[in-house]
Amino acid sequence: MTDYLQKILRARVYDIAVETPLDLAKNLSKRYKNHVWLKREDLQPVFSFKLRGAYNRMSLLNEEELSRGVIASSAGNHAQGVALSAAHLKCKAVIVMPITTPETKVKAVHALDAEVVLHGETYDESYKEALRISQKEGLTFIHPFDDPEVIAGQGTIAVEILRQCEQLPNAIYVAVGGGGLISGIAAYVKSLWPQIEIIGVEPEDACAMTDSLKSGQRVTLNDVGLFADGVAVREVGKNTFALAQKYVDSMVTVSTDEICAAIKDVFEDTRSILEPAGALAIAGLKSDIAKRKIDGKNLVAVSCGANMNFDRLRFVAERAQLGEDKEAMFAIEIPEKAGSLKRLCEVLGNRSLTEFSYRMAETKEAQIFMGVEVNGLSDRRNLAKKFEEAGISSLDLSSDELSKVHLRHMVGGRLPISVQDVHRHQELLYRFEFPERPGALMRFVNTMRPEWSISIFHYRNHGADVGRIVVGVLVPSLELQNWKDFLKELGYKSWNETDNPAYKLFLGAHS
Secondary structure, three states: OHHHHHHHHHOOOOOOOOOOOEEEOHHHHHHHOOEEEEEEHHHOOOOEOHHHHHHHHHOOOOHHHHHHOEEEEOOOHHHHHHHHHHHHHOOOEEEEEOOOOOHHHHHHHHHOOOEEEEOOOOHHHHHHHHHHHHHHHOOEEOOOOOOHHHHHHHHHHHHHHHHHOOOOOOEEEEEOOOOHHHHHHHHHHHHHOOOOEEEEEEEOOOOHHHHHHHHOOOOOOOOOOOOOHHHOOOOOOHHHHHHHHHHOOEEEEEOHHHHHHHHHHHHHHHOOOOOOHHHHHHHHHHHHHHHHOOOOOEEEEEEOEOOOOHHHHHHHHHHHHHHOOOEEEEEEEEEOOOOHHHHHHHHHOOOOEEEEEEOOOOOOEEEEEEEEEOOOHHHHHHHHHHHHHOOOEEEEOOOOHHHHHOHHHOOOOOOOOOOOOOOOEEEEEEEEEEEOOOOHHHHHHHHOOOOOEEEEEEEEOOOOOEEEEEEEEEEEHHHHHHHHHHHHHHOOEEEEOOOOHHHHHHOOOOO
């Protein structure tokens, strides 16, 4: 602890980084009945805290090391921190980035005069390539998180927080990827004010630190969600894990929808747009307040990055309302007769609709896909109860991923009965995620057997590192094992949605 305290106090970051403000989030504070403060690391020159750790590590290089240059592996923020630090120190910088990295981030690194090498589809592959080049060319590898000097650089954020606070915070919420940020903050804070809670926040589908702390040892995730790409790591660092074990009080995991809601919250308070990883701490703070019923406390959240791809904003806007329980999605079934729709509207009353999809069918019942504004989870449940009391069949789809990503854009068509011969074919419905890069989608289509007819296909570009599609395919009954073999060979993440009730209501064949 003493060693890290000294390292943090000696850290050289202000040659290039700035002291960022600690701003009161007035809207969040009022809504959640706590004093919510945002540590604005999104205001750094590269719009991320990563600059601190990268520069502190590189400032300790000797003349010979600087003459040879440095290398790093990163999909974005660390890359820009290393590149800007190298430009200031007048040394060569090579950045190895996955080929799935959005073009905007590649251009940002090029603009700082660093050399970019695109290699591999994942961070792990680019990391291994960076180590190989480092050994071959004698470049100094600058680790994104698992280096004591990088950790110390990030720890300077805690120095600023404690100096800027009018009153000591009760808790500090920190986004966690590899663990460099939270371990640096925790090492400093706990050495001075051990009663301040340090709470880490991770996405539900990228929770390497949460799982590691639970098991008492570092674990490697098999799959990592890429929406919050800035924290998408399979394994936390050795140094960072040891510090987290000692000083992190608890971990909170949040959903994609909660992250999107947090991005909107910060925009409404600051008019700044955080990237998903940058908004993690705010999402975790909101979740923790609700779970522990925290009231009247001083809470700090580190808004750690704002390198948002513009194309993602459409997805964020769609999901933010769901994330803060201000929108609910329902599948409604009403009799296909005059007056039924009017009766449904009477139950809805003055509620505002966000979406309403209906198509007349040759059946006794009509299916409606509906989005409606609600005021929290309890209000959503009350609405479902009102439907039930009115004798209207409803299905709450607000937590159904297939419905949120695909079905809301696909309602209105069904498989013809003539095609759905259960003795010869079965329509299978699957969701897939694949690397968002040229050729990935075509690889999927070209790998399929020609005798398997595609009956449904829906894809939307969300501006993310991963593409999402839903596919309906007519597979002969005798070919089901071959279909399973195809899925295994393809290697993409997939979910079987054939029995999803929303699919059966809106897209399945009429029985």
